[in-house]
Amino acid sequence: MSLLNDLNPVQQRAVLETEGPLLVFAGAGSGKTRVLTYRIAYLIQEKRVPASCIFAVTFTNKAADEMRERVERLLGASARGVWISTFHSACARILRQHIDRLGFQRNFVIYDEQDQERHLKAVMRELDLDPRIFHPRAVQSKIDQLKNEGVTPEEYLPDPYNIFQKRVALIYERYQEELRRNNALDFGDLLILVKILFRRFPEILRLYQEGCRYVMVDEFQDTNLIQYHLIQQMVKRHQNICVVGDDDQSIYRWRGAEVGNILNFENDFPRAKVITLEQNYRSTQNILRAANHMVCRNRSRKEKVLWTENRKGEPITLYAAEDEADEARFVVRKIIEQCQPSSRGAKRTYRDVAVFYRINAQSRAIEEEMIKNQIPYTIVGGLKFYERKEIKDVLAYLKLIANPSDGLSLKRVINVPPRGIGEKTIEKIEAFSRERAIPLYEGMKQALKEDWLSHGVREKLEEFVHLVEGLREERKGLSVSQLTLTLLAKTGYLDRLKGEGTEQALTRMENIDELINVMTEFERGGEVEKTGPQESSVEAFLDKVSLVTDIDLYEDKGNRVSLMTLHCAKGLEFPLVFIVGMEEGLLPHYRRGDEIEDLEEERRLCYVGITRAKERLFLSRAETRSTFGVGRANLPSRFLDELPPELIQLEERQEETESLFSQRGEWSDHFQQSEEFRWSSAAEDPFPGDGGRVLSPEEFISLRTGMRVRHPKFGEGRVLSVEGMDKEQKATILFGAVGRKRLKVCYANLEILE
DNA sequence: GTCTCTAACCTTTTT
DNA sequence: GGTTAGAGAC
Numbered sequence: 001m002s003l004l005n006d007l008n009p010v011q012q013r014a015v016l017e018t019e020g021p022l023l024v025f026a027g028a029g030s031g032k033t034r035v036l037t038y039r040i041a042y043l044i045q046e047k048r049v050p051a052s053c054i055f056a057v058t059f060t061n062k063a064a065d066e067m068r069e070r071v072e073r074l075l076g077a078s079a080r081g082v083w084i085s086t087f088h089s090a091c092a093r094i095l096r097q098h099i100d101r102l103g104f105q106r107n108f109v110i111y112d113e114q115d116q117e118r119h120l121k122a123v124m125r126e127l128d129l130d131p132r133i134f135h136p137r138a139v140q141s142k143i144d145q146l147k148n149e150g151v152t153p154e155e156y157l158p159d160p161y162n163i164f165q166k167r168v169a170l171i172y173e174r175y176q177e178e179l180r181r182n183n184a185l186d187f188g189d190l191l192i193l194v195k196i197l198f199r200r201f202p203e204i205l206r207l208y209q210e211g212c213r214y215v216m217v218d219e220f221q222d223t224n225l226i227q228y229h230l231i232q233q234m235v236k237r238h239q240n241i242c243v244v245g246d247d248d249q250s251i252y253r254w255r256g257a258e259v260g261n262i263l264n265f266e267n268d269f270p271r272a273k274v275i276t277l278e279q280n281y282r283s284t285q286n287i288l289r290a291a292n293h294m295v296c297r298n299r300s301r302k303e304k305v306l307w308t309e310n311r312k313g314e315p316i317t318l319y320a321a322e323d324e325a326d327e328a329r330f331v332v333r334k335i336i337e338q339c340q341p342s343s344r345g346a347k348r349t350y351r352d353v354a355v356f357y358r359i360n361a362q363s364r365a366i367e368e369e370m371i372k373n374q375i376p377y378t379i380v381g382g383l384k385f386y387e388r389k390e391i392k393d394v395l396a397y398l399k400l401i402a403n404p405s406d407g408l409s410l411k412r413v414i415n416v417p418p419r420g421i422g423e424k425t426i427e428k429i430e431a432f433s434r435e436r437a438i439p440l441y442e443g444m445k446q447a448l449k450e451d452w453l454s455h456g457v458r459e460k461l462e463e464f465v466h467l468v469e470g471l472r473e474e475r476k477g478l479s480v481s482q483l484t485l486t487l488l489a490k491t492g493y494l495d496r497l498k499g500e501g502t503e504q505a506l507t508r509m510e511n512i513d514e515l516i517n518v519m520t521e522f523e524r525g526g527e528v529e530k531t532g533p534q535e536s537s538v539e540a541f542l543d544k545v546s547l548v549t550d551i552d553l554y555e556d557k558g559n560r561v562s563l564m565t566l567h568c569a570k571g572l573e574f575p576l577v578f579i580v581g582m583e584e585g586l587l588p589h590y591r592r593g594d595e596i597e598d599l600e601e602e603r604r605l606c607y608v609g610i611t612r613a614k615e616r617l618f619l620s621r622a623e624t625r626s627t628f629g630v631g632r633a634n635l636p637s638r639f640l641d642e643l644p645p646e647l648i649q650l651e652e653r654q655e656e657t658e659s660l661f662s663q664r665g666e667w668s669d670h671f672q673q674s675e676e677f678r679w680s681s682a683a684e685d686p687f688p689g690d691g692g693r694v695l696s697p698e699e700f701i702s703l704r705t706g707m708r709v710r711h712p713k714f715g716e717g718r719v720l721s722v723e724g725m726d727k728e729q730k731a732t733i734l735f736g737a738v739g740r741k742r743l744k745v746c747y748a749n750l751e752i753l754e
Numbered sequence: 755g756t757c758t759c760t761a762a763c764c765t766t767t768t769t
Numbered sequence: 770g771g772t773t774a775g776a777g778a779c
Contacts, residue, residue, distance in 0.1 A: 059769075088769055113768080187769055222769095255768060359766050364770090381768090415755090422755050549769065567767045589766050605767080628764070629770040 003042055003074070007034070014242075014275045015039045018047060018214065021235075021269035022242040023262070027306045028291070028611035029282030029573065032244055036216055037067055039242065040082060041074040043214055051081035053213040057231070058086055059222055061544075061552045063571060067218075083212075087227050091190040092543050098197055098204055104183055107539060109399045109406050110546040111179075111186045114387070116140065119182075119408055123174050126434070134167055142168050143175065147188025148256030150195055150226035152176075181439055183405035191226045198233050209237035219571075220245030220265075224256035232268070241269070247302050248295050249608050251567060253601050254593075263302065280306045280611075282573055284313025286647050287613050294642040295607040298600045316643065318582075319620040319651040323631070324362070327622045328369035330651065331355055331578050334618055335375060335561060338576060350376055354562040354574040356609045358587045361627075362580060363563050370561065380564035381550035390497075390508040391515055395545065397487050398480070400441075401471050402538045407433075407440035414464060417496035421460050425453075441468075467491065480541045481519035488512070566609045577613035579606070582621040583634035606639045708753040709733060716753065 004012050014024050014035045026032035040056065043049040058064045064084045071079045085093070092110065100106055111119060120143075121136050142165075146156055153173040158165035179185060185193065198205040215235050217223065220243035223231070235241040243265060250259045266272050280288055288308050295301070317334075321327035338348045355366055363379055370377045385391060393416055396409035404410075407430075415421050433443025444461060447453055453461065467490060475483050488494040494512075497505045522541055551568050562574065566587075581587055588602035610617060619640070624631045707719045717733040 086769075190769090224769095251767075252769085254766080361765055361770095418756070420755065424755090547769075565767065586766095591766055601767095626770080 003038055003045065007031075007038060008279060010275060010277055010279070011035050011038075014277070015042050017242075017273055017275070018043060018240065020239055021265075021272040023265045023269075023272050023274045024242065024244040025262075025274070025276040025302060025304060026244050026246055027276075027278055027280060027304060028246060028249065028608070029280040030277035030306070031279075031281060032218070032246075032277065033063075033067065033070070035277070036218060036244060037070040037074065039216065040067075040071050041079070044075060044078055044082075049214060051079060052083070053211065054082045054216075055090075055212040055214070055234070056082065056084045056216040056218065057090065058084065058218045060549050060571075061086055061089065061547065062549075062554070063218065064089075086547065087223075087230075088187060088190050088547050089543070091194045091230075092547065094194050094197070094208070095185070095190065096539070096543075098201070099193065101201055101204075102193060102197060104180065104185075104193075105403070105405070107403045108183050108185055109403045109409070109542060110190070111184050111408065112386075112546055113187075114392075115184075115408055116186045119178065119184075119186075120171070120175060122408075123171060123178055127171060127174060129167060129171070134164065134171075138164075139168055139171055143172050144188055145256060146172065147186075147192050148224040148226060150192060150229055152192065152196070181405070181434075181437060182407045183403050183439070184408065191230065194230060195226060195233075198230075205233060206237075208234050213238045214240045215242070217241070217243045218245075219249075221247050221250035221259055221262045222252045222257045223261050225258055225261075228258070228261045239269075239271075247300075248298070248304075248604055249570060251570065251601060251605050251608060253597065259300065263300070276302075276304055278304055278306050280308040281310075282614050283308065283611060284310050284615060286313045286315060287610060287617050290316055290617070290643045290647050291607055291610040293644050294610070294639060295603065297642055298603055299596065300600065314616055315649040316647050317616070317618045317651050318640065318648050319618070320636070320653065321620055321622045322653070323624045324365040324581075324622050324626065325369070326653075327580055327620050328365045329654075330620055331366060331580065331618070332369045332373050332375060333654070334578070335576075336373065338616075348576055350559045350561045352575040353578070354564065354569065354572070354576070354612065355578040355580060356564060356566050356569050356612070357580050358566055358589055358605070360565060362586075366563060366580065375561060376559065377561040377563055378554070380554045380562065380568050384550065385511070385514070385553065386545060386548065388508075388511055390511055393493065394484060394488070394512060394515060395542065397471075397491065397493075398484065398538055398542060400468060401475055401483070401487070402542060404441040404468065404472070405439035410440050413491075417492050419460055419464060421457070421464065425457050425461070441465075475538065479519075479523050480537050481516050481523060483538065484516060484519060566605045569612050570608050573612050573614055575613075575615040576618070577609065577616070578618045578620065579609045580620050581625070582619050582637040582640055583625065584637055585634055586625070587637050587639065603639060603642075606637075710751040710753055 004015065007015060008031075011031055011034065014022070015038050018039070024032075024035065026035065036056065040054055043054060044051055056064075056067060058067060064086055068079075068082065068084045071082060071084075083090070095104075095108070096106055099108060117136065117140060120140055121131065124131060124134065124136060124139070153169070153176050156169050156172060158169040160166065179189065198208075212234050215231065215238075217231060222245070231241065243262070245262045247259050247262050250257060250262075253259065266274065283291070285308055288306055288310075292306055319327070319330045321330055335350070335353055339350055339353065340347070357363060357366075360381060367377070367379070386395075393413060396412040399406050399409040400413060411426060414426065429443050429447055430440060432447060433440050436443065436446070438446070445465060448458065448461060448465065451458070471483070471487055471490065474486055478486065494509070497509050497512075519541060522544065523537065550564075551571075554562075554564075554568075562572075566579070579587075584590075587606060588599055592598040592602055621636050621640070622634065624633050626632070708716060709719060710716050711733070719733050
């Protein structure tokens with residue numbers, strides 16, 4: 001059986017135990033994804049299970065895509081039809097088919113976190129609750145928590161002596177009612193409504209129970225109560241459930257994940273077989289030993305010891321930096337040392353390197369130093385594409401077209417671009433609609449009919465309604481991208497941006513351009529799961545966009561260093577790993593809860609980081625670090641003391657005088673001469689495939705302050721400064737003819753003169 | 755109604 | 770140090 005040849009005996013068992021409940025403890029780097037994909041392949045190929053009877057759940061779309069790809073690589077076309085999805089997408093798909101049974105319309109929209117917050121604030125304002133007393137964030141997290149536990153407003157029993165809880169009960173109820181009026185769901189609703197759907201309509205549940213003959217759950221340690229509940233419901237009929245996870249990598253407790261789900265699985269399924277994968281194929285012995293040594297301190301964990309046949313490897317490097325800038329210089333110095341083509345030995349390239357940090361804000365210092373030294377990097381998460389204003393605007397228009405009941409989107413776009421429809425008008429209509437419990441848009445139309453608005457307002461509103469109706473009409477027969485182009489033209493959004501003529505407007509237009517690219521890509525791919533007759537590609541596209549995660553957008557974009565949070569790092573591996581900010585207050589983070597479990601979660605986070613490293617691990621901390629603009633002294637992280645000292649090699653602090661500038665000189669000389677780095681030969685473009693537009697590497701990497709350049713329009717000039725990277729890179733140039741200009745390098749068509 | 759400036763917030767981690 | 774929401778000016 002050729003499929004099994006690639007697996008070790010324990011992995012083989014995990015593949016062969018297809019019937020009944022199975023729990024696989026899969027340590028870091030033990031071939032978890034491999035087991036899952038081979039298991040699916042085995043079911044289809046050897047057990048002759050139809051692909052459509054297999055359901056696999058992952059936590060990110062990226063993981064789902066990867067798994068699908070890998071199964072298809074093993075089996076080819078016969079793998080088509082396996083349902084591999086995240087919890088949230090799966091639920092969205094189920095609801096798109098059946099939600100009308102619950103009194104929503106099938107063209108519902110999904111509110112992201114920002115929408116959720118705005119929605120919540122509106123509800124609280126309506127209830128006349130002072131946001132300074134009842135912090136919307138606290139309320140939101142409480143509601144989220146309830147949803148994660150599968151508690152509906154009717155089921156919630158607040159402590160009668162707890163004012164906050166009593167208010168939450170009230171807000172929660174109104175919050176849900178208002179969502180319904182908007183025909184909108186938040187993330188939590190996706191899960192909770194499926195739960196309700198299954199409970200109220202057993203025949204629908206039965207449909208899925210029949211369909212899901214074999215169910216697999218990846219990253220099971222990160223499931224919350226309601227997710228686990230849904231899975232239990234779905235496997236009730238066939239009981240063929242295989243969950244794979246690692247309690248040591250459970251890092252989402254704060255979001256409702258229950259390690260208990262994995263630790264108690266054997267109680268819930270008494271017949272469950274248990275397999276533990278302990279051989280690690282990823283890391284050197286040293287790295288693995290360090291990781292084991294540390295995570296052993298956790299109390300609530302399943303006993304296991306990872307081992308490896310890999311070589312011992314090099315010691316772990318630890319650097320105590322002066323401050324975060326010094327720390328960044330250390331990281332860059334090491335990267336240059338390891339990746340620079342001139343050094344001897346087996347050398348690494350940028351894509352082999354990852355830098356992990358606890359919080360996104362830490363990336364800045366690293367980024368600055370990277371830019372200074374012109375090291376290409378890519379950053380995962382942080383400032384997100386789909387959170388940009390212009391993108392949200394366009395998406396709000398689309399949401400409104402798909403679902404006119406969506407009042408939040410309506411309010412967002414009604415005066416963008418400015419149409420002279422102000423807050424007062426909206427407020428009036430909002431009150432009117434709420435009273436009648438109809439959607440805002442509906443209320444607007446009613447108000448127009450009843451004609452109690454002033455003449456000017458009336459005209460403006462009529463024009464807007466006309467616009468929306470027109471677009472809704474046009475939507476038929478248009479693809480998402482075509483619809484978007486139409487919308488941009490008819491709303492005047494694009495004209496408005498064009499008219500501005502500022503740098504920022506230009507960037508916005510480029511981003512919208514990029515969004516259109518994403519849409520055409522989406523249309524071409526057509527890998528949309530068919531979800532019913534009602535659904536057009538607009539909803540499908542919006543669903544996809546609503547459910548993307550940071551890591552989904554991460555792909556190997558050419559030869560770059562990867563920067564990301566420790567949370568994002570889960571599931572990835574890199575030959576060289578840096579973990580920065582090994583300080584008390586940062587890792588473990590000071591804002592964690594004060595329960596022992598919270599500390600253990602921080603330790604696991606650190607463990608996840610360490611176990612991403614294949615060859616070398618670099619840890620660093622800073623004596624002082626500025627937060628909120630003020631410098632603070634930090635103690636070394638307690639986790640450093642939990643590493644075996646004999647595995648640690650301390651890195652000497654370098655005198656500041658020996659700055660990177662001198663090193664840079666040699667390095668850049670080398671750049672110019674090195675055969676491999678003569679990119680103009682086009683033999684190897686080191687940064688290919690960046691959003692479709694390939695920029696010339698010379699422009700990107702070798703444009704430096706003081707250079708003379710020629711611009712096709714502005715003529716010759718001198719570079720005053722350079723900022724940012726690749727597509728985002730901008731240069732300020734003093735042109736003899738037109739003076740000082742700030743340009744995007746990748747669009748500027750610059751010619752370098754000297 | 756629209757634009758601009760200040761002050762408060764902020765930083766965990768995200769489906 | 771940087772962003773964003775809300776208040777005040779035009």
